[in-house]
Amino acid sequence: MARGAIRIGVIGCGFYAQNHLHAWQDLAGEGAVLAAVCDVDAGKAEAAGRAFGVPFYKDAAIMLASEHLHSVDIVTRHDTHRALCELAISRGIATVVQKPFAPTWEDCVAIVEAAEKAGVWLAVHENFRFQTPMRHVRRVIDSGAIGAPSWARIMFRTGFDVYRTQPYFYDEERLAIADVGIHLLDLARFFLGEVEHIACETQRRNPKVRAEDTATMLLRHHSGAVSVVDCTYEARRDPDPFPETLVEIEGDKGSIVVLPGSRLRVSSNGVTTEEDIGSPLRSWTTVRWHVAQEGAFLACRHFLDCLQRGVPAETSGHDNLKTYALVDAAYRAAAQHRAVVPAQWK
Ligand code: 89Y
Numbered sequence: 001m002a003r004g005a006i007r008i009g010v011i012g013c014g015f016y017a018q019n020h021l022h023a024w025q026d027l028a029g030e031g032a033v034l035a036a037v038c039d040v041d042a043g044k045a046e047a048a049g050r051a052f053g054v055p056f057y058k059d060a061a062i063m064l065a066s067e068h069l070h071s072v073d074i075v076t077r078h079d080t081h082r083a084l085c086e087l088a089i090s091r092g093i094a095t096v097v098q099k100p101f102a103p104t105w106e107d108c109v110a111i112v113e114a115a116e117k118a119g120v121w122l123a124v125h126e127n128f129r130f131q132t133p134m135r136h137v138r139r140v141i142d143s144g145a146i147g148a149p150s151w152a153r154i155m156f157r158t159g160f161d162v163y164r165t166q167p168y169f170y171d172e173e174r175l176a177i178a179d180v181g182i183h184l185l186d187l188a189r190f191f192l193g194e195v196e197h198i199a200c201e202t203q204r205r206n207p208k209v210r211a212e213d214t215a216t217m218l219l220r221h222h223s224g225a226v227s228v229v230d231c232t233y234e235a236r237r238d239p240d241p242f243p244e245t246l247v248e249i250e251g252d253k254g255s256i257v258v259l260p261g262s263r264l265r266v267s268s269n270g271v272t273t274e275e276d277i278g279s280p281l282r283s284w285t286t287v288r289w290h291v292a293q294e295g296a297f298l299a300c301r302h303f304l305d306c307l308q309r310g311v312p313a314e315t316s317g318h319d320n321l322k323t324y325a326l327v328d329a330a331y332r333a334a335a336q337h338r339a340v341v342p343a344q345w346k
Helices: 017-030 042-052 060-066 079-092 105-118 133-141 169-173 176-192 290-309 315-338
Strands: 006-011 032-038 069-074 094-098 122-125 149-157 197-201 214-221 226-233 246-251 254-259 263-268 271-276
Touching: 006 060, 006 290, 017 032, 017 042, 032 042, 032 060, 060 079, 069 079, 069 290, 069 315, 079 094, 079 105, 094 263, 094 290, 105 122, 105 315, 122 290, 122 315, 133 176, 133 246, 133 254, 133 263, 133 290, 149 176, 169 254, 176 197, 176 214, 176 246, 176 315, 197 315, 214 315
Parallel strands: 006 032, 006 069, 069 094, 094 122, 149 226
Antiparallel strands: 149 246, 197 214, 214 226, 246 254, 254 263, 263 271
């Protein structure tokens, strides 16, 4: 696809989709055209359509048939992802789909295979690796300042009431790993490479919640590096860093520590420096949510750029199967109380 205007239809106008809508609108100067929105809840579709000044639909098939879209951004619950992805792919429309990719590994593979067969561009909106602080960490690793990374801890520990904005969390069959652990597992791959095996223990510390609200995972990477990846919605911490991901990485020459408040401490060959790795608010981001909201914006910007250049996204469907395989493996490991090897596609 030649560089230029990309007409995007957003499917799903709920809580998190607001960030995507703002992101696409903000990217107008770079060639994004938010062309239409859709939600099965007609009220939500209309509210978004009016707020963003675009046509709104209740039925995705009608939106795709009526609008000339280059791309759809699917920001619905994961149980709808396969049908919506297949619909867009069948029309040859480049597809972005929110994480988690789909309810099962088989669904994810089916979507990737459908896209591959049809020659349609597919990406998963996995956004934590696009957050400004996480990009800083990657740059420090790439600079060689800490040498070869051999150990890491990647954590998301909060007591923030995530159930208020996402009440369906109470009834999910899979919660902490599928919702937020998935981002951290993706970061583990981003920082340390692919994973040989994974062990995991889960806990349900809040009795009102159906699934696990806490997970502690231990990964062995192909490079030999080891990482601890842990997440909980039941921490009582002060400060509560929500929604920041905290990271510690050690290499043979130094270490990287991301502290609450977007502070980065790097120790390199015995010299320690500390800097602010935060970023300014955008017009629509809020102090508490900024790091996550901006991550969504930066992910959308990356997808736009890839679509314009006709290249796969960093988090292509194919790539994201590797993150999804870790999620599945973590649940298997937790059930069996032993380390397991993640599945592979092809
Ligand atoms: O749903 C989650 C996500 O993806 O990032 C933060 C969150 O909203 C709550 O954990």
